[in-house]
Amino acid sequence: MLSSLFALTSDPANRIVKFTLTEDVQTDLMPYLQGQEQFFLARAGQEIIFDGKYKPDAQEILIIENYDDIDNLSDAITNPLGYLKLLLRRRLSIALKPYSRAM
Numbered sequence: 001m002l003s004s005l006f007a008l009t010s011d012p013a014n015r016i017v018k019f020t021l022t023e024d025v026q027t028d029l030m031p032y033l034q035g036q037e038q039f040f041l042a043r044a045g046q047e048i049i050f051d052g053k054y055k056p057d058a059q060e061i062l063i064i065e066n067y068d069d070i071d072n073l074s075d076a077i078t079n080p081l082g083y084l085k086l087l088l089r090r091r092l093s094i095a096l097k098p099y100s101r102a103m
Helices: 023-043 073-078
Strands: 004-008 016-020 046-049 060-063 084-086
Touching (some): 016 073
């Protein structure tokens, strides 16, 4: 099953767009995304409520209580067929590097 990625754009008419991944791209991208998730979860510690003033330490994560989803991002997950699908006309070449931050 092919996956999709969603992007938040500056276009008011198409605020959220969808990229359907080819099998090759999905095969390359999924280990990278899974590695990023594992990196985050392994280091996530104390939750701090976001107030815009505090800079978290490496083992802290900021959370937003009562998040106002003004762009309706949650709908992209529950209703993915309702969003504009972008078609790439040429192959993009980007190098993905794992994130690492000195602790």
